[in-house]
Amino acid sequence: MSENTLTTPKPFDWSSPEAAAMRKRRYAADRRLRLYGLASIVTAIGLLGILITSLIITGHTAFVQTHVAVEFTADPENVPADDPASGNFRAVVATAVQKLFPEADSPAELRVASGILSNGTPNIVRDYVTANPGLVGQTFTLKVPASDPYDQLNKGVIDRDLPEDRRRVSDTEIALFETLEARGLVTTPFNWGLFVNSDSRFPELAGLAGAIAGSFYALLVCFVISFPLGIAAAIYLEEFAPRNRWTDLVEVNINNLAAVPSIVFGLLGLAVFIQIFGLPRSAPLVGGLVLSLMTLPTMIIVTRAALKSIPPSIREAALGIGASKHEVILHHVLPLAIPGILTGTIIGLAQALGETAPLLLIGMNAFLTSPPGGIMDPATALPTQIFIWADSPERGFVSRTSAAILVLLGFLIFMNAFAIFLRQRFERRW
Amino acid sequence: MTGYLFLAILALSLVAFYVGRSTASRFVASHGAEVHSRPLYHGAFAAVWVGVPALILVVLWLLSQDGLIDRLILASLPASVTEGVSASRLSLYLSEIKNVASGRIFSEPSPEILAAAERYQRWQAIAGWAMVVVALAVSAIALYLARIRMAPKFRARQSFERALDIAMITSAVVAILVTIGIIVSLTYEALQFFRLVPPQEFFFGLNWEPQIAIREDQVAGTGAFGAVPVFTGTLLIAAIALVVAVPIGLLSALYLVEFASERFRGIVKPILEILAGVPTVVYGFFAVLTVAPAIREAGSLVGLSISPNSALAAGGVMGIMILPFISSLSDDALRAVPQSMRDGSFAMGATRAETITRVLLPAALPGIVGGVLLAASRAIGETMIVVMAAGLTATLTANPLDGVTTVTVQIVTLLIGDTSFDNPKTLSAFALGLVLFVSTLCLNVLALRIVRRYREKYE
Numbered sequence: 001m002s003e004n005t006l007t008t009p010k011p012f013d014w015s016s017p018e019a020a021a022m023r024k025r026r027y028a029a030d031r032r033l034r035l036y037g038l039a040s041i042v043t044a045i046g047l048l049g050i051l052i053t054s055l056i057i058t059g060h061t062a063f064v065q066t067h068v069a070v071e072f073t074a075d076p077e078n079v080p081a082d083d084p085a086s087g088n089f090r091a092v093v094a095t096a097v098q099k100l101f102p103e104a105d106s107p108a109e110l111r112v113a114s115g116i117l118s119n120g121t122p123n124i125v126r127d128y129v130t131a132n133p134g135l136v137g138q139t140f141t142l143k144v145p146a147s148d149p150y151d152q153l154n155k156g157v158i159d160r161d162l163p164e165d166r167r168r169v170s171d172t173e174i175a176l177f178e179t180l181e182a183r184g185l186v187t188t189p190f191n192w193g194l195f196v197n198s199d200s201r202f203p204e205l206a207g208l209a210g211a212i213a214g215s216f217y218a219l220l221v222c223f224v225i226s227f228p229l230g231i232a233a234a235i236y237l238e239e240f241a242p243r244n245r246w247t248d249l250v251e252v253n254i255n256n257l258a259a260v261p262s263i264v265f266g267l268l269g270l271a272v273f274i275q276i277f278g279l280p281r282s283a284p285l286v287g288g289l290v291l292s293l294m295t296l297p298t299m300i301i302v303t304r305a306a307l308k309s310i311p312p313s314i315r316e317a318a319l320g321i322g323a324s325k326h327e328v329i330l331h332h333v334l335p336l337a338i339p340g341i342l343t344g345t346i347i348g349l350a351q352a353l354g355e356t357a358p359l360l361l362i363g364m365n366a367f368l369t370s371p372p373g374g375i376m377d378p379a380t381a382l383p384t385q386i387f388i389w390a391d392s393p394e395r396g397f398v399s400r401t402s403a404a405i406l407v408l409l410g411f412l413i414f415m416n417a418f419a420i421f422l423r424q425r426f427e428r429r430w
Numbered sequence: 431m432t433g434y435l436f437l438a439i440l441a442l443s444l445v446a447f448y449v450g451r452s453t454a455s456r457f458v459a460s461h462g463a464e465v466h467s468r469p470l471y472h473g474a475f476a477a478v479w480v481g482v483p484a485l486i487l488v489v490l491w492l493l494s495q496d497g498l499i500d501r502l503i504l505a506s507l508p509a510s511v512t513e514g515v516s517a518s519r520l521s522l523y524l525s526e527i528k529n530v531a532s533g534r535i536f537s538e539p540s541p542e543i544l545a546a547a548e549r550y551q552r553w554q555a556i557a558g559w560a561m562v563v564v565a566l567a568v569s570a571i572a573l574y575l576a577r578i579r580m581a582p583k584f585r586a587r588q589s590f591e592r593a594l595d596i597a598m599i600t601s602a603v604v605a606i607l608v609t610i611g612i613i614v615s616l617t618y619e620a621l622q623f624f625r626l627v628p629p630q631e632f633f634f635g636l637n638w639e640p641q642i643a644i645r646e647d648q649v650a651g652t653g654a655f656g657a658v659p660v661f662t663g664t665l666l667i668a669a670i671a672l673v674v675a676v677p678i679g680l681l682s683a684l685y686l687v688e689f690a691s692e693r694f695r696g697i698v699k700p701i702l703e704i705l706a707g708v709p710t711v712v713y714g715f716f717a718v719l720t721v722a723p724a725i726r727e728a729g730s731l732v733g734l735s736i737s738p739n740s741a742l743a744a745g746g747v748m749g750i751m752i753l754p755f756i757s758s759l760s761d762d763a764l765r766a767v768p769q770s771m772r773d774g775s776f777a778m779g780a781t782r783a784e785t786i787t788r789v790l791l792p793a794a795l796p797g798i799v800g801g802v803l804l805a806a807s808r809a810i811g812e813t814m815i816v817v818m819a820a821g822l823t824a825t826l827t828a829n830p831l832d833g834v835t836t837v838t839v840q841i842v843t844l845l846i847g848d849t850s851f852d853n854p855k856t857l858s859a860f861a862l863g864l865v866l867f868v869s870t871l872c873l874n875v876l877a878l879r880i881v882r883r884y885r886e887k888y889e
Contacts, residue, residue: 026781026783026784027781029781029783029784030781032783033684033786033787034689034783036681036685037681037682037684037685037686037689038685038689040678040679040681041681041682041685041686041702043678044678044682044705044750044753044757045698045701045702047705047750048704048705050720051712051713051716051720051750054716055712055716058719228601229601229604230601232597232598232600232601233598233601233602233604233605235598236595236598236599236601236602237602240595241602249606250602250605250606252878253605253606253609255874256609256871256874256875256878257605257608259804259870259874260612260811260867260870260871260874261807261810261811261813261838261866261867262813263811263813263838263841263842263863264612264811264866264867265612267612267615267616267841267859267860267863268608268611268612268615270845271615271616271618275851277493278496278497293608296604296608300605324587326591326594350707351707353709354707354708354709354710354712355709356709356813357813357814357838360842361845383709383814384711386711386715387711387714387814387817387818390711390714390715390818398719401715402715405711405715408709408712409708412707412709
């Protein structure tokens with residue numbers, strides 16, 4: 001604005017072409033901003049979409065597993081009838097492979113042929129025969145998992161049309177496998193092993209049972225500790241605590257604790273629970289303790305919010321008929337607040353379920369081939385299992401990792417949906 | 431056995447509850463309205479007295495038993511074995527004794543060790559039974575004392591409520607204890623570290639190679655503990671994350687608050703919140719599986735060689751992770767701006783975009799800045815994404831296409847595996863942890879203060 005216009009205000013001609021052009025510019029700016037906003041929302045949702053799609057694309061193949069139907073003979077020579085578990089099942093499997101490929105005679109060919117079956121086949125046969133001791137001396141058909149390269153080949157992850165030097169299975173290996181396919185021995189049923197097996201060096205045998213059990217125990221410890229502590233602390237702070245500098249400090253402290261990086265809690269667990277108290281490394285007990293310290297602030301915050309939402313009229317009515325302050329809270333306020341508290345608890349536990357870093361520091365990333373028997377046994381958890389598999393070099397673990405992530409996300413979705421259900425079913429508007 | 435002991439104490443406490451309640455019921459029958467508290471409170475009073483002291487005793491016993499027995503065992507070793515032996519040698523003896531006692535014998539143990547192992551087993555058994563006896567005795571005495579105090583005039587309700595108060599205050603104190611525990615344990619271990627490595631080297635040194643000599647005479651075995659490259663790497667990745675997240679998060683919040691219909695908002699907001707609920711290990715795998723290869727491909731198309739664990743991939747994915755924080759906190763900040771300010775701007779003839787950029791954003795700026803600071807603290811403390819997608823070697827660079835390392839990556843790699851607490855390698859993780867804790871704490875306090883002050887302004 002020049003001085004000239006200030007001194008002699010000229011009426012502005014709103015219908016002039018300049019004004020129209022200016023309006024147009026301003027409206028364009030408006031539309032642009034709206035477009036940018038929409039574009040960023042689309043970007044954010046698109047990124048989520050890419051994340052989930054890429055997980056599903058790589059992970060869906062791990063939910064089925066290639067099996068080969070093989071005839072085994074539990075020869076009494078190899079398997080003693082009185083103690084089948086001590087038998088020589090390697091020999092049993094070797095004979096079965098020979099019978100599977102009668103035309104293969106050279107040791108080299110047989111070695112290739114036995115590579116089709118999973119490395120754990122002798123153990124699978126042993127467990128089966130031990131469970132059914134009547135099978136000694138008999139011939140029976142068992143579907144055993146195919147080893148990882150053939151599993152990938154069957155699922156089409158390995159492209160048969162690639163030149164031989166660029167894929168992991170050679171032409172002879174493909175030819176052998178195709179004879180099995182032609183004889184109808186290859187099936188791809190749902191991969192129950194993913195849920196009933198524990199970790200293994202061989203992708204085709206690796207499962208999540210140990211990790212799920214470990215996560216369950218850790219969450220159990222976390223719940224048992226943080227739920228009562230959180231509720232008690234929240235009731236005190238919300239209902240009893242005087243408003244003074246100390247309670248202010250506690251409040252600031254809780255808010256900050258909720259934002260402390262999770263790995264710091266891992267350091268605390270390592271230094272205090274393992275180093276000072278001498279609790280065992282890798283135990284779900286320690287994992288649960290660390291997770292409970294992390295969940296505690298969330299617990300306190302949601303419980304306070306739930307207590308705050310109960311209208312004062314209820315407290316006043318109870319006080320009016322002679323209840324003590326404790327009775328008002330225990331008999332009236334707390335029962336009404338329970339749905340809100342439970343919703344918050346489940347959301348807090350869902351966060352704890354996905355937490356990885358502190359569990360790494362206390363050693364819940366061990367390689368364990370059996371599920372933990374209790375809270376003191378070494379264990380892994382779902383997220384740490386994902387981390388271990390993501391670090392494994394075998395190709396088969398890529399899809400296993402994605403599948404494990406999908407399982408973890410499934411648990412999280414279930415927990416959150418349950419929390420939403422609780423909220424909608426029991427939430428009361430006063 | 432400990433589990434059964436806990437159950438036994440709980441059962442005793444339940445018995446005490448019924449004893450107390452029935453006693454009080456008899457008072458009611460004989461004294462009528464003179465009885466001060468309801469029978470329920472007499473029962474609860476008795477249950478608390480029987481259960482709580484015994485449980486506390488058992489927990490303290492369990493915590494101290496092992497250390498005490500260890501010390502007694504070491505003291506009981508004949509002087510010929512312990513004479514002039516270093517502390518680490520002694521702890522080796524101790525673990526050998528424990529191994530022998532639990533039946534894991536690797537080599538032929540010496541007769542002294544064998545005798546000590548036997549003693550160890552015997553003492554453990556004695557201590558275990560002593561704990562059971564003492565705990566049950568404490569419960570029984572408590573039950574007796576509680577029974578004596580019970581009388582029609584006894585204020586059982588007040589006693590029980592006082593116990594509740596103590597329990598609640600203790601729980602609230604736990605939250606403070608956690609903070610104190612973090613500060614004390616990190617500071618203690620960090621001080622140990624600074625005794626071995628001078629602080630000026632740690633804070634200003636440009637070379638980070640946390641190796642230690644395995645043997646005394648190893649060449650080039652003393653590591654370097656200059657953490658500057660680690661700090662710059664952390665800041666670089668966090669900055670990339672913010673560059674990705676701030677525009678997207680802020681613009682989507684603007685759109686959701688100012689342009690979108692209620693229905694659109696109701697659908698889109700929960701979808702954006704899903705991003706916040708995805709575990710970070712999933713983002714880490716996403717970075718390794720999809721983003722890093724994609725960035726490498728894109729780089730090779732234009733002739734750039736990009737490191738497979740580039741800061742760009744880790745930071746970009748971290749940006750996706752913190753995006754919902756920024757968008758929801760900006761959303762809150764924008765919605766807190768009073769409607770009258772918007773109306774005033776519209777009344778002057780401003781368009782929506784002009785209202786947003788000239789009125790709303792300046793008014794909501796403190797809230798938005800607070801949100802960005804919180805997101806930054808999250809980005810600095812985030813672990814799994816960088817552990818999986820960022821590098822391990824500390825390079826001092828500002829090039830987002832290079833691999834850099836972060837504080838959290840170093841903490842995890844230094845502490846996975848061996849954890850003997852006497853070498854600078856392990857201890858340096860705690861020094862890094864202290865730096866991380868203090869810096870995120872400052873960011874959080876600052877952010878919460880800004881957000882709170884701003885909220886007060888409009889309320």
